Amino acid sequence: MTQEWEAGRLDSDLEGVGFDTLAVRAGQQRTPEGEHGEPLFFTSSYVFRTAADAAARFAGEVPGNVYSRYTNPTVRTFEQRIAALEGAEQAVATASGMSAILATVMSLCGAGDHVLVSRSVFGATVSLFEKYLKRFGVQVDYVPLADLDAWAAAFKPNTRLLFVESPSNPLAELVDIRALADLAHAKDAWLMVDNCFCTPVLQQPLALGADIVIHSATKYIDGQGRCLGGVVAGRSEQMKEVVGFLRTAGPTLSPFNAWVFLKGLETLRLRMQAHCASAQALAEWLETQPGIERVHYAGLASHPQHELARRQQKGFGAVLSFEVAGGKDAAWRFIDATRLISITANLGDTKTTITHPATTTHGRLSPEERANAGIRDSLIRVAVGLEEVEDLKADLARGLQAL
Numbered sequence: 001m002t003q004e005w006e007a008g009r010l011d012s013d014l015e016g017v018g019f020d021t022l023a024v025r026a027g028q029q030r031t032p033e034g035e036h037g038e039p040l041f042f043t044s045s046y047v048f049r050t051a052a053d054a055a056a057r058f059a060g061e062v063p064g065n066v067y068s069r070y071t072n073p074t075v076r077t078f079e080q081r082i083a084a085l086e087g088a089e090q091a092v093a094t095a096s097g098m099s100a101i102l103a104t105v106m107s108l109c110g111a112g113d114h115v116l117v118s119r120s121v122f123g124a125t126v127s128l129f130e131k132y133l134k135r136f137g138v139q140v141d142y143v144p145l146a147d148l149d150a151w152a153a154a155f156k157p158n159t160r161l162l163f164v165e166s167p168s169n170p171l172a173e174l175v176d177i178r179a180l181a182d183l184a185h186a187k188d189a190w191l192m193v194d195n196c197f198c199t200p201v202l203q204q205p206l207a208l209g210a211d212i213v214i215h216s217a218t219k220y221i222d223g224q225g226r227c228l229g230g231v232v233a234g235r236s237e238q239m240k241e242v243v244g245f246l247r248t249a250g251p252t253l254s255p256f257n258a259w260v261f262l263k264g265l266e267t268l269r270l271r272m273q274a275h276c277a278s279a280q281a282l283a284e285w286l287e288t289q290p291g292i293e294r295v296h297y298a299g300l301a302s303h304p305q306h307e308l309a310r311r312q313q314k315g316f317g318a319v320l321s322f323e324v325a326g327g328k329d330a331a332w333r334f335i336d337a338t339r340l341i342s343i344t345a346n347l348g349d350t351k352t353t354i355t356h357p358a359t360t361t362h363g364r365l366s367p368e369e370r371a372n373a374g375i376r377d378s379l380i381r382v383a384v385g386l387e388e389v390e391d392l393k394a395d396l397a398r399g400l401q402a403l
């Protein structure tokens, strides 16, 4: 016999509960089958009871699903759970992290608007602005992430949006999000934060004053290297525009991927704590090793923004980078000597990855652009996974021996 569930019953029971409870339960709606796990609605379309019902749903006069490019119950659960964890009024899921950025800029900016972008953002984000959005009349300028005076000086009368990643990849630089949000609001602009590296476990940009948060759910939210997805979160008035763009243009999230991400969210805090603990141990150990010239990790007292990181984040993340003596050849020898760690540019996986930014993720930049961004040929990035930290140390020691 099936048990009847009141729609929304669990939602109303979540008033005032903590982050971990929301990560496991927010947004779940049970079907009359009474399933305990989140149901996967693997359907492209929905049936209507009558022709009149179809007409009313198409016209938006009665609520209900029409087509999965518009709404899907599994995707909705993921959106509601992310909104709860980021402290947002509403969240909207997208097919990838890049389509989260695309959808936000396409729906909130138009020709003649000016966007300020941190110099240290994901490579494809720069290409999106440079190769495509500029073609449609969006003006873009780049600002050094940590330099608040440079941000203040870069505003124009038509500046509408500021876009940052904090901490940055691969050098782990930060910006004071609250101070930057204040600057943006004084000029009637919005601050948008790519929170991919921290996840809401370590940092909640909206609580610090930012207006919009985006994620590549492909990274820590899945956390196990299985599928691509993204999400945008913010105020309902803005998200309504983002939803409008996604319904029309189509880069919406697959319900299967939404279901995988829901499972990822349930263990996100436990995984982030383990990722951070191992990254801290490795950063401290690397800093003492001969052949290592510098370690970039905000959890180290030697990091110039260590105090800001302590104030702004609940942990320091799991991406660290370091410079080896001897330039590119030495960096490649180091990477090639590892046996356990995967040579790949991905991050946010259970499996630790190692990459040479100057010839991979940042390889398309000119040598001068790389120098400006502080990406030296001697730099190696490690995204720390969940293996035994002693095994990771032993593997990095193979790299050290090859220098």
Ligand SMILES: *Cc1c(COP(=O)(O)O)cnc(C)c1O
Binding pocket: 096, 097, 098, 099, 122, 165, 169, 194, 196, 197, 215, 216, 217, 218, 219, 228, 229, 230
């Ligand atoms: C990977 C990544 C993206 C792009 O996400 P996809 O899911 O690969 O489209 C955007 N921002 C950051 C910081 C990323 O690491």
